[in-house]
Amino acid sequence: MLKKTKLFIGIAFLVQAVTFLTIFIVLWAKKKSISKTFLVIGLLGGVTGTVLTVKALKEDKQFKAMLAAVEGIYDFDENDAADEIEVLIDDTAKEADFE
DSSP states (O other): OOTHHHHHHHHHHHHHHHHHHHHEEEEETOOTTTHHHHHHHHHOOOOOOOOHHHHHHHHEEEEEHHHHHHTTSOOOOOOSGGGGSOOOTTTOOOGGOOO
């Protein structure tokens, strides 16, 4: 899945769960038999939304920790310009090798 998709889907499930639980309360007060269906769907959506949101937040936290760990490995100084980096060229390769 895309990086932010889990978070957006999780939030959508949580909003849906709140809506379904609100409908459950309204229908339960009117003593309608379909109210239990909205309760079950609302609870399932809430659990699913919570799981997806928590997973997305954990993955984001791990990603940020990896970036912080890698950040200081090599820094270009002002004296160390990118122009001065030696680029190695393989003279033995031919155009036919890449076709």
